[in-house]
Amino acid sequence: MHIHILGICGTFMGGLAALAREAGHRVTGCDAGVYPPMSEQLRALGIELIEGYGAEQLQLEPDVFVVGNVVSRARLADGTPKFPLMEAILDAGAPYTSGPQWLAEHVLQGRHVLAVAGTHGKTTTTSMLAWVLECAGLAPGFLVGGVPLDFGVSARLGAQAAGQPRPLFVIEADEYDTAFFDKRSKFVHYRPRTAVLNNLEFDHADIFDDLAAIERQFHHLLRSVPPSGRVVVNGLEESLARVLHQGCWSEVASFGSADSDFSADGPAHDFAVLRRGQREPVGRVRWALGGTHNQLNALAAIAAAEHVGVPPAQACAALASFQNVRRRMELRGAAAGVAVYDDFAHHPTAIRTTLDGLRQRLGAGARILAVFEPRSNTMKLGTMAAQLPWSLESADLAFCHTAGLDWDAAAALAPLGARAATAADLDALLAQLLAQARAGDHIVCMSNGSFGGIHARLLQGLAARPAFSA
Template sequence: MRGRHAAGRDNAGMHIHILGICGTFMGGVAALAREAGHRVTGCDAGVYPPMSEQLRALGIDLIEGYGADQLALRPDVFVVGNVVSRARGPDGAPKFPLMEAILDAGARYTSGPQWLGEHVLHGRHVLAVAGTHGKTTTTAMLAWILEHAGLAPGFLVGGVPLNFGVSARLGRLPVEGARTPFVIEADEYDTAFFDKRSKFVHYRPRTAVLNNLEFDHADIFDDLAAIERQFHHLLRTVPPSGRVIANGLEESLARVLHQGLWSELRTFGAADSDYTADGDAHDFAVLRRGTPVAHVRWSLAGVHNQLNALAAIAAAEHLGVAPSAAAEALASFANVRRRLEVRGRVALPGGAVTVYDDFAHHPTAMRTTIDGLRRRLDHGGRAHERIVAIFEPRSNTMKRGTMKAQLPWALEGAALAFCHAGGLDWDAAAALAPLGARAHVAPDIDTLVAQVMAAVRPGDHLLCMSNGAFGGVHGRLLAALQARAVAADPVSSGAAAAQ
């Protein structure tokens, strides 16, 4: 184990047992710990793929549920995900009996972010990407730029970057006197039931990207000001030799910066920013203080991705990667799974119907995703083709109805909007009423698919948006479309290119 990160040298071969291991973040922590040579086991409720399959392939033993009998594993430390709480069911029994047993026994426990900070990130040049939107994509962009530059970064992304095929890796390990890069998606959600600070305060970045900042996570934050305070806590951890890279278009970030800054600042996006763009989102010049320094030509669409690119280019330059080299890397950037990911295409008489999967769930993210697809179609000479938005308000914030009034604005770029309203305690039909006949609400997935199939036309683009599995709606739509294609032309019907 010699030559690994400092914490790895001190704790080589430790056994960690992870509670909530199948979540994207905790699964990434597990993969990094296993790669570092530790023994890793874990548990979750409903051990589920794809994370369960990835973890088992790494030799990680998984246990279904949170039974107190897992205390007998006697790991060196229990690593607790923020899915775990002290909650009790209607019968008064604890929902997480293992956690109760850990507390009773006085066993050693810590949070996922704290374990990561102490055992993986310590001694690295951490590049942390924070923001309400675009964290995953920008983190993946930055990791790919550094990889393309030969820096072999470690990374932890809240998704699967298609250029790498994995969500986390250690990358090149530090040697004495040299900090090797580690790129991490820096989430503002809370750390654990016993640590209500945002996860990102544990990461201690030398390069901090502030992509944007809106109100979200209504289940843990009272208002935008509360989130701004957490972002300022992040800034307090950046060293004086570090760099903060902030979106110059965001008033909320200006307020965060106004609370105090002790590091070098670079801005992007606004006309007077350090880094700006000139041109369409898929083909643009990068200017540094008004001087062209690079040109990006790539497959991504949308102004949001243009801003993501500027942020990644600025962050990479802090490590000495020239903007021109960063732009060259972005030309081959393949994005992240579930970001306008084409799940299949079915040829119908009159034109093919395409089914997409996208992680958008906040109204702003939904609007920018629709706008990005619209721009892509318009630039491709397909302005006549319709975007059909299919979504479920699944996040904690959306389930509460906190942002229901923003949904008509979010969806106005779609020709039709279909909402899966099962389990909501607010009236989705009333919230979508400003869209008139363009809006449809369904209580379950079967009804939703039937509604979409009754309205779909050749050439349509079915954009499914959710931060969950959405009941397998993508596969159901593709199967229904394929059945229609076969019925229309049993001999030569186009096959669904389902993924």
């Protein structure tokens, strides 16, 4: 089969492309604003990438066009289509489908799907779960919205392990809509046997009116879990309690709270895992990761892995060697005594969680400089602007890139006083950072995009400066 993917460099569609290529299909694709790490991964697989959405791509005549949710029927200011290829596909009556639908029909069918859903931590928890299953010899397939350092790729098909009735497949289960022609959440296509509900708060203000609307989509996910399945749910979240109250027809395993099935005792970098009803810990996790969020992610992965036969003690041992995911507090380098990190945080809660975790690791003495761009659809709308000062409390200084915003970021950050700075131009933002940075600082760059290559530019700028002291 020849598939041509529209929006191929998105994390989900890029992973789908890798799976299709591994399965022996011919894969081509197009996108705008191609950037690493996905572009590097796709080219390494021999997948041809085309810049833009020109109608001439119809001449490729694939068996099917797989349409990412970046594609719409939108028009530019001059009235021309923003995605002329999609218009040509519709005019020609050419076959097309969504990414989640293609995945469900050509990859997930016949597999035991372990789906990880939640507002935050999906990528990390999916990667943790895949690694635990890998260490247990279960050879899982997976599709992750990032690149797990333990695997080096965001997706693979996996194999059927001895003793398993079905091949296992771990997937990051996104609640965002499927495509412009299918407004259901992506995850309703996956039909998991093991479903992880990590957490749930309001997000995606561009497509959801309120939290109740998202809770309803999570309930739709639960409707697809079979009676022999397991729903792993964060026992600390009232929103998820409401989701379960709408109906659940499967076994529930909770985590997080003291009275949950799985809980933690100890700091996030070294903690015992407790099982309700058992006096002794079932395992211990000692690892390089920090932050309460990663502790909860670990508990979720342990509970999900148990459903396919991995004992908690074995899961804990596997997590001790877990290396995290690219762009999740990834140290990009150090220069002139300043450490520069790259992180995917793009929601106020994720920003706060990221910075709190670093603060816990560094202690009160080190300076943290947070630099971020409100790039997600929700953040661009300004829906959560009022939460930004709260999200940045652990940072000593905060720098916001305001290009493309139609709301006043400086006013939103005013409660931080002189600790906050804004700039619409990336060069100006870099100048602000370089003027403030000093030896011993930790600079965390947060965005769900490439951020204009700010990490490398920061390191170059720091290295070019004369020696300076704290």
